[in-house]
Amino acid sequence: MHRYSEFDRDFVATRNAQYRDQVARRVAGELTEDEFKPLRLMNGVYLQLHAYMLRVAIPYGTLSSAQMRQLAHIADRWDKGYGHFTTRQNIQYNWPRLVDTPDILDALAKVEMHAIQTSGNTIRNVTADHFAGAAIDEVVDPRPYAELIRQWSTDHPEFQFLPRKFKIAVTGSAVDRAVVQAHDIGLQMLESRGELAVKVWVGGGLGRTPILGQVLQEALPIADLLPYLEAILAVYNLWGRRDNKYKARIKILVNAMGIDVFRREVQAAFETIAQDFSGEDQAVLEQLRQAFDFSAATDVDEAAYHQALAANSLFRQWVDQNVLPHRLSGYSIVTISLKKPGQTPGDASSDQMRGLADLAERYSHDELRVSHEQNLVLPHVALGHLPAIFDALTALDLQTANVGLISDLIACPGMDYCALATARSIPIAQQIAERFSQLGLEETVGAMKLKISGCINACGHHHVGHIGILGLDKGGVESYQITLGGDGSENASLGEKIGPGFSADDIVPAIERIVAHYLDLRSAETETFIQTLRRVGLASFRDAAYVDPATEVIHAS
Amino acid sequence: MARIKAPVVVTANRLGSGEVVYLSRDGRWQASMDAGQVFTELAEAEAALARHDNELEVVGAYLINVEVHGARVEGQHYREQFRSLGPSNYWHGKQTEANDAPV
Numbered sequence: 305m306h307r308y309s310e311f312d313r314d315f316v317a318t319r320n321a322q323y324r325d326q327v328a329r330r331v332a333g334e335l336t337e338d339e340f341k342p343l344r345l346m347n348g349v350y351l352q353l354h355a356y357m358l359r360v361a362i363p364y365g366t367l368s369s370a371q372m373r374q375l376a377h378i379a380d381r382w383d384k385g386y387g388h389f390t391t392r393q394n395i396q397y398n399w400p401r402l403v404d405t406p407d408i409l410d411a412l413a414k415v416e417m418h419a420i421q422t423s424g425n426t427i428r429n430v431t432a433d434h435f436a437g438a439a440i441d442e443v444v445d446p447r448p449y450a451e452l453i454r455q456w457s458t459d460h461p462e463f464q465f466l467p468r469k470f471k472i473a474v475t476g477s478a479v480d481r482a483v484v485q486a487h488d489i490g491l492q493m494l495e496s497r498g499e500l501a502v503k504v505w506v507g508g509g510l511g512r513t514p515i516l517g518q519v520l521q522e523a524l525p526i527a528d529l530l531p532y533l534e535a536i537l538a539v540y541n542l543w544g545r546r547d548n549k550y551k552a553r554i555k556i557l558v559n560a561m562g563i564d565v566f567r568r569e570v571q572a573a574f575e576t577i578a579q580d581f582s583g584e585d586q587a588v589l590e591q592l593r594q595a596f597d598f599s600a601a602t603d604v605d606e607a608a609y610h611q612a613l614a615a616n617s618l619f620r621q622w623v624d625q626n627v628l629p630h631r632l633s634g635y636s637i638v639t640i641s642l643k644k645p646g647q648t649p650g651d652a653s654s655d656q657m658r659g660l661a662d663l664a665e666r667y668s669h670d671e672l673r674v675s676h677e678q679n680l681v682l683p684h685v686a687l688g689h690l691p692a693i694f695d696a697l698t699a700l701d702l703q704t705a706n707v708g709l710i711s712d713l714i715a716c717p718g719m720d721y722c723a724l725a726t727a728r729s730i731p732i733a734q735q736i737a738e739r740f741s742q743l744g745l746e747e748t749v750g751a752m753k754l755k756i757s758g759c760i761n762a763c764g765h766h767h768v769g770h771i772g773i774l775g776l777d778k779g780g781v782e783s784y785q786i787t788l789g790g791d792g793s794e795n796a797s798l799g800e801k802i803g804p805g806f807s808a809d810d811i812v813p814a815i816e817r818i819v820a821h822y823l824d825l826r827s828a829e830t831e832t833f834i835q836t837l838r839r840v841g842l843a844s845f846r847d848a849a850y851v852d853p854a855t856e857v858i859h860a861s
Numbered sequence: 862m863a864r865i866k867a868p869v870v871v872t873a874n875r876l877g878s879g880e881v882v883y884l885s886r887d888g889r890w891q892a893s894m895d896a897g898q899v900f901t902e903l904a905e906a907e908a909a910l911a912r913h914d915n916e917l918e919v920v921g922a923y924l925i926n927v928e929v930h931g932a933r934v935e936g937q938h939y940r941e942q943f944r945s946l947g948p949s950n951y952w953h954g955k956q957t958e959a960n961d962a963p964v
């Protein structure tokens with residue numbers, strides 16, 4: 305895996321020392337809150353409802369076992385023994401004391417981690433396909449490119465005060481697991497005329513004005529990647545609106561200019577900027593490709609795997625649902641669900657984190673991944689090791705076999721933690737997962753992306769959920785609005801509102817009715833929810849959702 | 862969020878810990894909303910807020926609408942009710958503190 309350079313180490317150490325001093329001056333009264341707040345935010349420290357929150361970046365969602373152990377240690381030593389993995393492949397701690405945050409940042413630095421650029425109008429943590437380097441459908445591992453972008457964007461002097469936050473996602477596969485079209489810039493590595501190239505989308509984003517990205521370049525040569533990104537940022541920095549924060553994201557600029565004018569502006573900027581790039585970035589890229597390369601053959605005996613498949617139906621079910629083939633033969637990709645019904649989506653206890661660190665070290669070439677769907681991944685597992693992993697996960701209560709099903713839903717922290725929330729999202733997530741698991745309907749329903757946000761900022765990606773739920777405040781009462789037909793994959797689409805919101809008591813039955821309607825309408829068991837919805841249209845689903853709750857219920861049969 | 866109307870309480874988060882606190886009758890910041898001074902005149906509350914805002918002990922002070930039930934003071938909006946208790950997914954935060962329970 306990639307390791308920090310001297311530069312990274314010194315930079316983080318300097319920043320941590322500055323921050324420690326800033327906290328001391330704030331506590332001593334030498335800095336006012338107005339002066340201090342931007343400084344703490346630059347280090348990922350937010351104030352939420354009940355406490356501070358520390359957001360730690362996990363670049364492109366990749367963690368070593370040592371890093372995961374340190375995250376567990378931080379949870380125990382300075383928080384309440386757990387962490388929350390987010391849709392941006394970060395981890396958030398919900399209870400740190402301000403006065404402890406400098407120590408936490410030092411503890412993170414020991415394992416080459418930090419919280420820089422996890423807030424503010426900067427280029428945020430670069431996210432990537434969580435199956436990078438392992439996916440069978442991949443053209444190339446996107447992480448060397450993500451790491452190159454991380455190095456270029458970290459502490460970049462011109463990009464510390466952009467008009468607004470800026471999010472970049474990278475995938476190396478045509479199958480989009482990184483929701484690239486919902487990012488300010490989305491990148492897809494591909495092959496074009498026998499050469500590696502990159503497809504560039506710009507102007508995607510969720511929030512109060514959800515927009516899918518538009519194609520800016522179909523196949524940009526790899527050598528042009530950084531100067532081209534810099535040109536996009538330069539155009540945005542110059543023309544992006546700073547007078548109204550709701551109109552400040554690049555998506556608004558791209559729509560106002562039109563994609564063709566925007567492309568011309570970028571091209572003009574690129575001509576100048578490209579001259580400053582000496583090719584050094586391409587040398588770095590070559591090193592990164594080697595650092596991320598994983599091609600070890602496996603000679604682990606597969607007998608235990610085949611035996612367990614035949615003998616243990618729980619194991620078989622888990623393999624069917626949570627394990628995928630790897631691009632290398634003899635290996636597999638294991639997704640660990642953090643969505644046991646009733647649990648808070650994305651939360652892991654410190655014991656679970658340590659257990660997973662051990663598994664990664666023994667069985668997955670010391671690597672773990674965080675997915676934007678708030679699960680964890682062991683990316684390189686020999687088939688013969690799967691039974692041992694399943695047993696270990698069972699001991700950690702992490703064996704839930706529901707990846708991709710309705711209970712594998714995304715939820716933002718909502719009003720249980722977030723100061724911006726208009727309603728809670730976690731209890732709704734818990735109730736939906738528990739309800740469908742009680743009904744025993746999850747597998748019958750099959751592939752389903754359900755996503756919940758606690759306000760219009762859309763951190764829970766509800767716009768790209770097949771079923772999206774948005775929590776609102778309707779005259780002092782929590783109210784939940786449903787959108788249908790969103791999709792975060794390569795067939796991206798934004799969900800449509802179906803009508804007035806539901807109360808906290810009515811939302812789960814409404815979801816149940818929508819799902820029952822799908823089961824009634826699907827043409828075959830293989831037709832998924834989103835396919836049926838696209839075939840028959842929204843109208844009848846809307847009618848089904850608003851049927852009198854007292855008269856209609858679905859039953860597991 | 863709802864418009865601010867008396868009766869109100871002044872609330873904030875403690876600087877060091879982030880804990881939710883309320884301005885009490887003796888002018889100190891206390892953990893329990895029941896200890897909060899209930900202002901029936903908005904102007905008095907605003908004056909108290911101005912005096913205590915930005916002081917070293919707390920951050921982000923603001924006014925909240927409350928309802929008074931005998932010795933109990935309760936936030937009118939659910940946000941403030943949650944804030945006075947803690948999250949609903951874990952037994953964490955104020956709800957765990959025995960001395961916060963109503964008598």
Ligand code: HEM
Nearest residue numbers: 350390391392509510511512553716717722724761762763
């Ligand atoms: C203190 C907590 C948080 C705050 C203050 C916050 C703030 C915001 C705001 C203001 C936006 C809207 C940006 C815009 O429309 O321009 C947003 C979007 C977003 N946030 Fe958060 N958020 C928080 C927590 C989270 C968490 C926990 C996650 C991951 C689970 C997350 C992931 C996202 C994503 C994916 C988006 C939408 C993508 C986009 O930027 O268009 N945020 N957030």
Ligand code: SF4
Nearest residue numbers: 716722725758759763
């Ligand atoms: S969507 Fe709203 S409630 Fe949820 S985390 Fe984002 S800002 Fe908070």
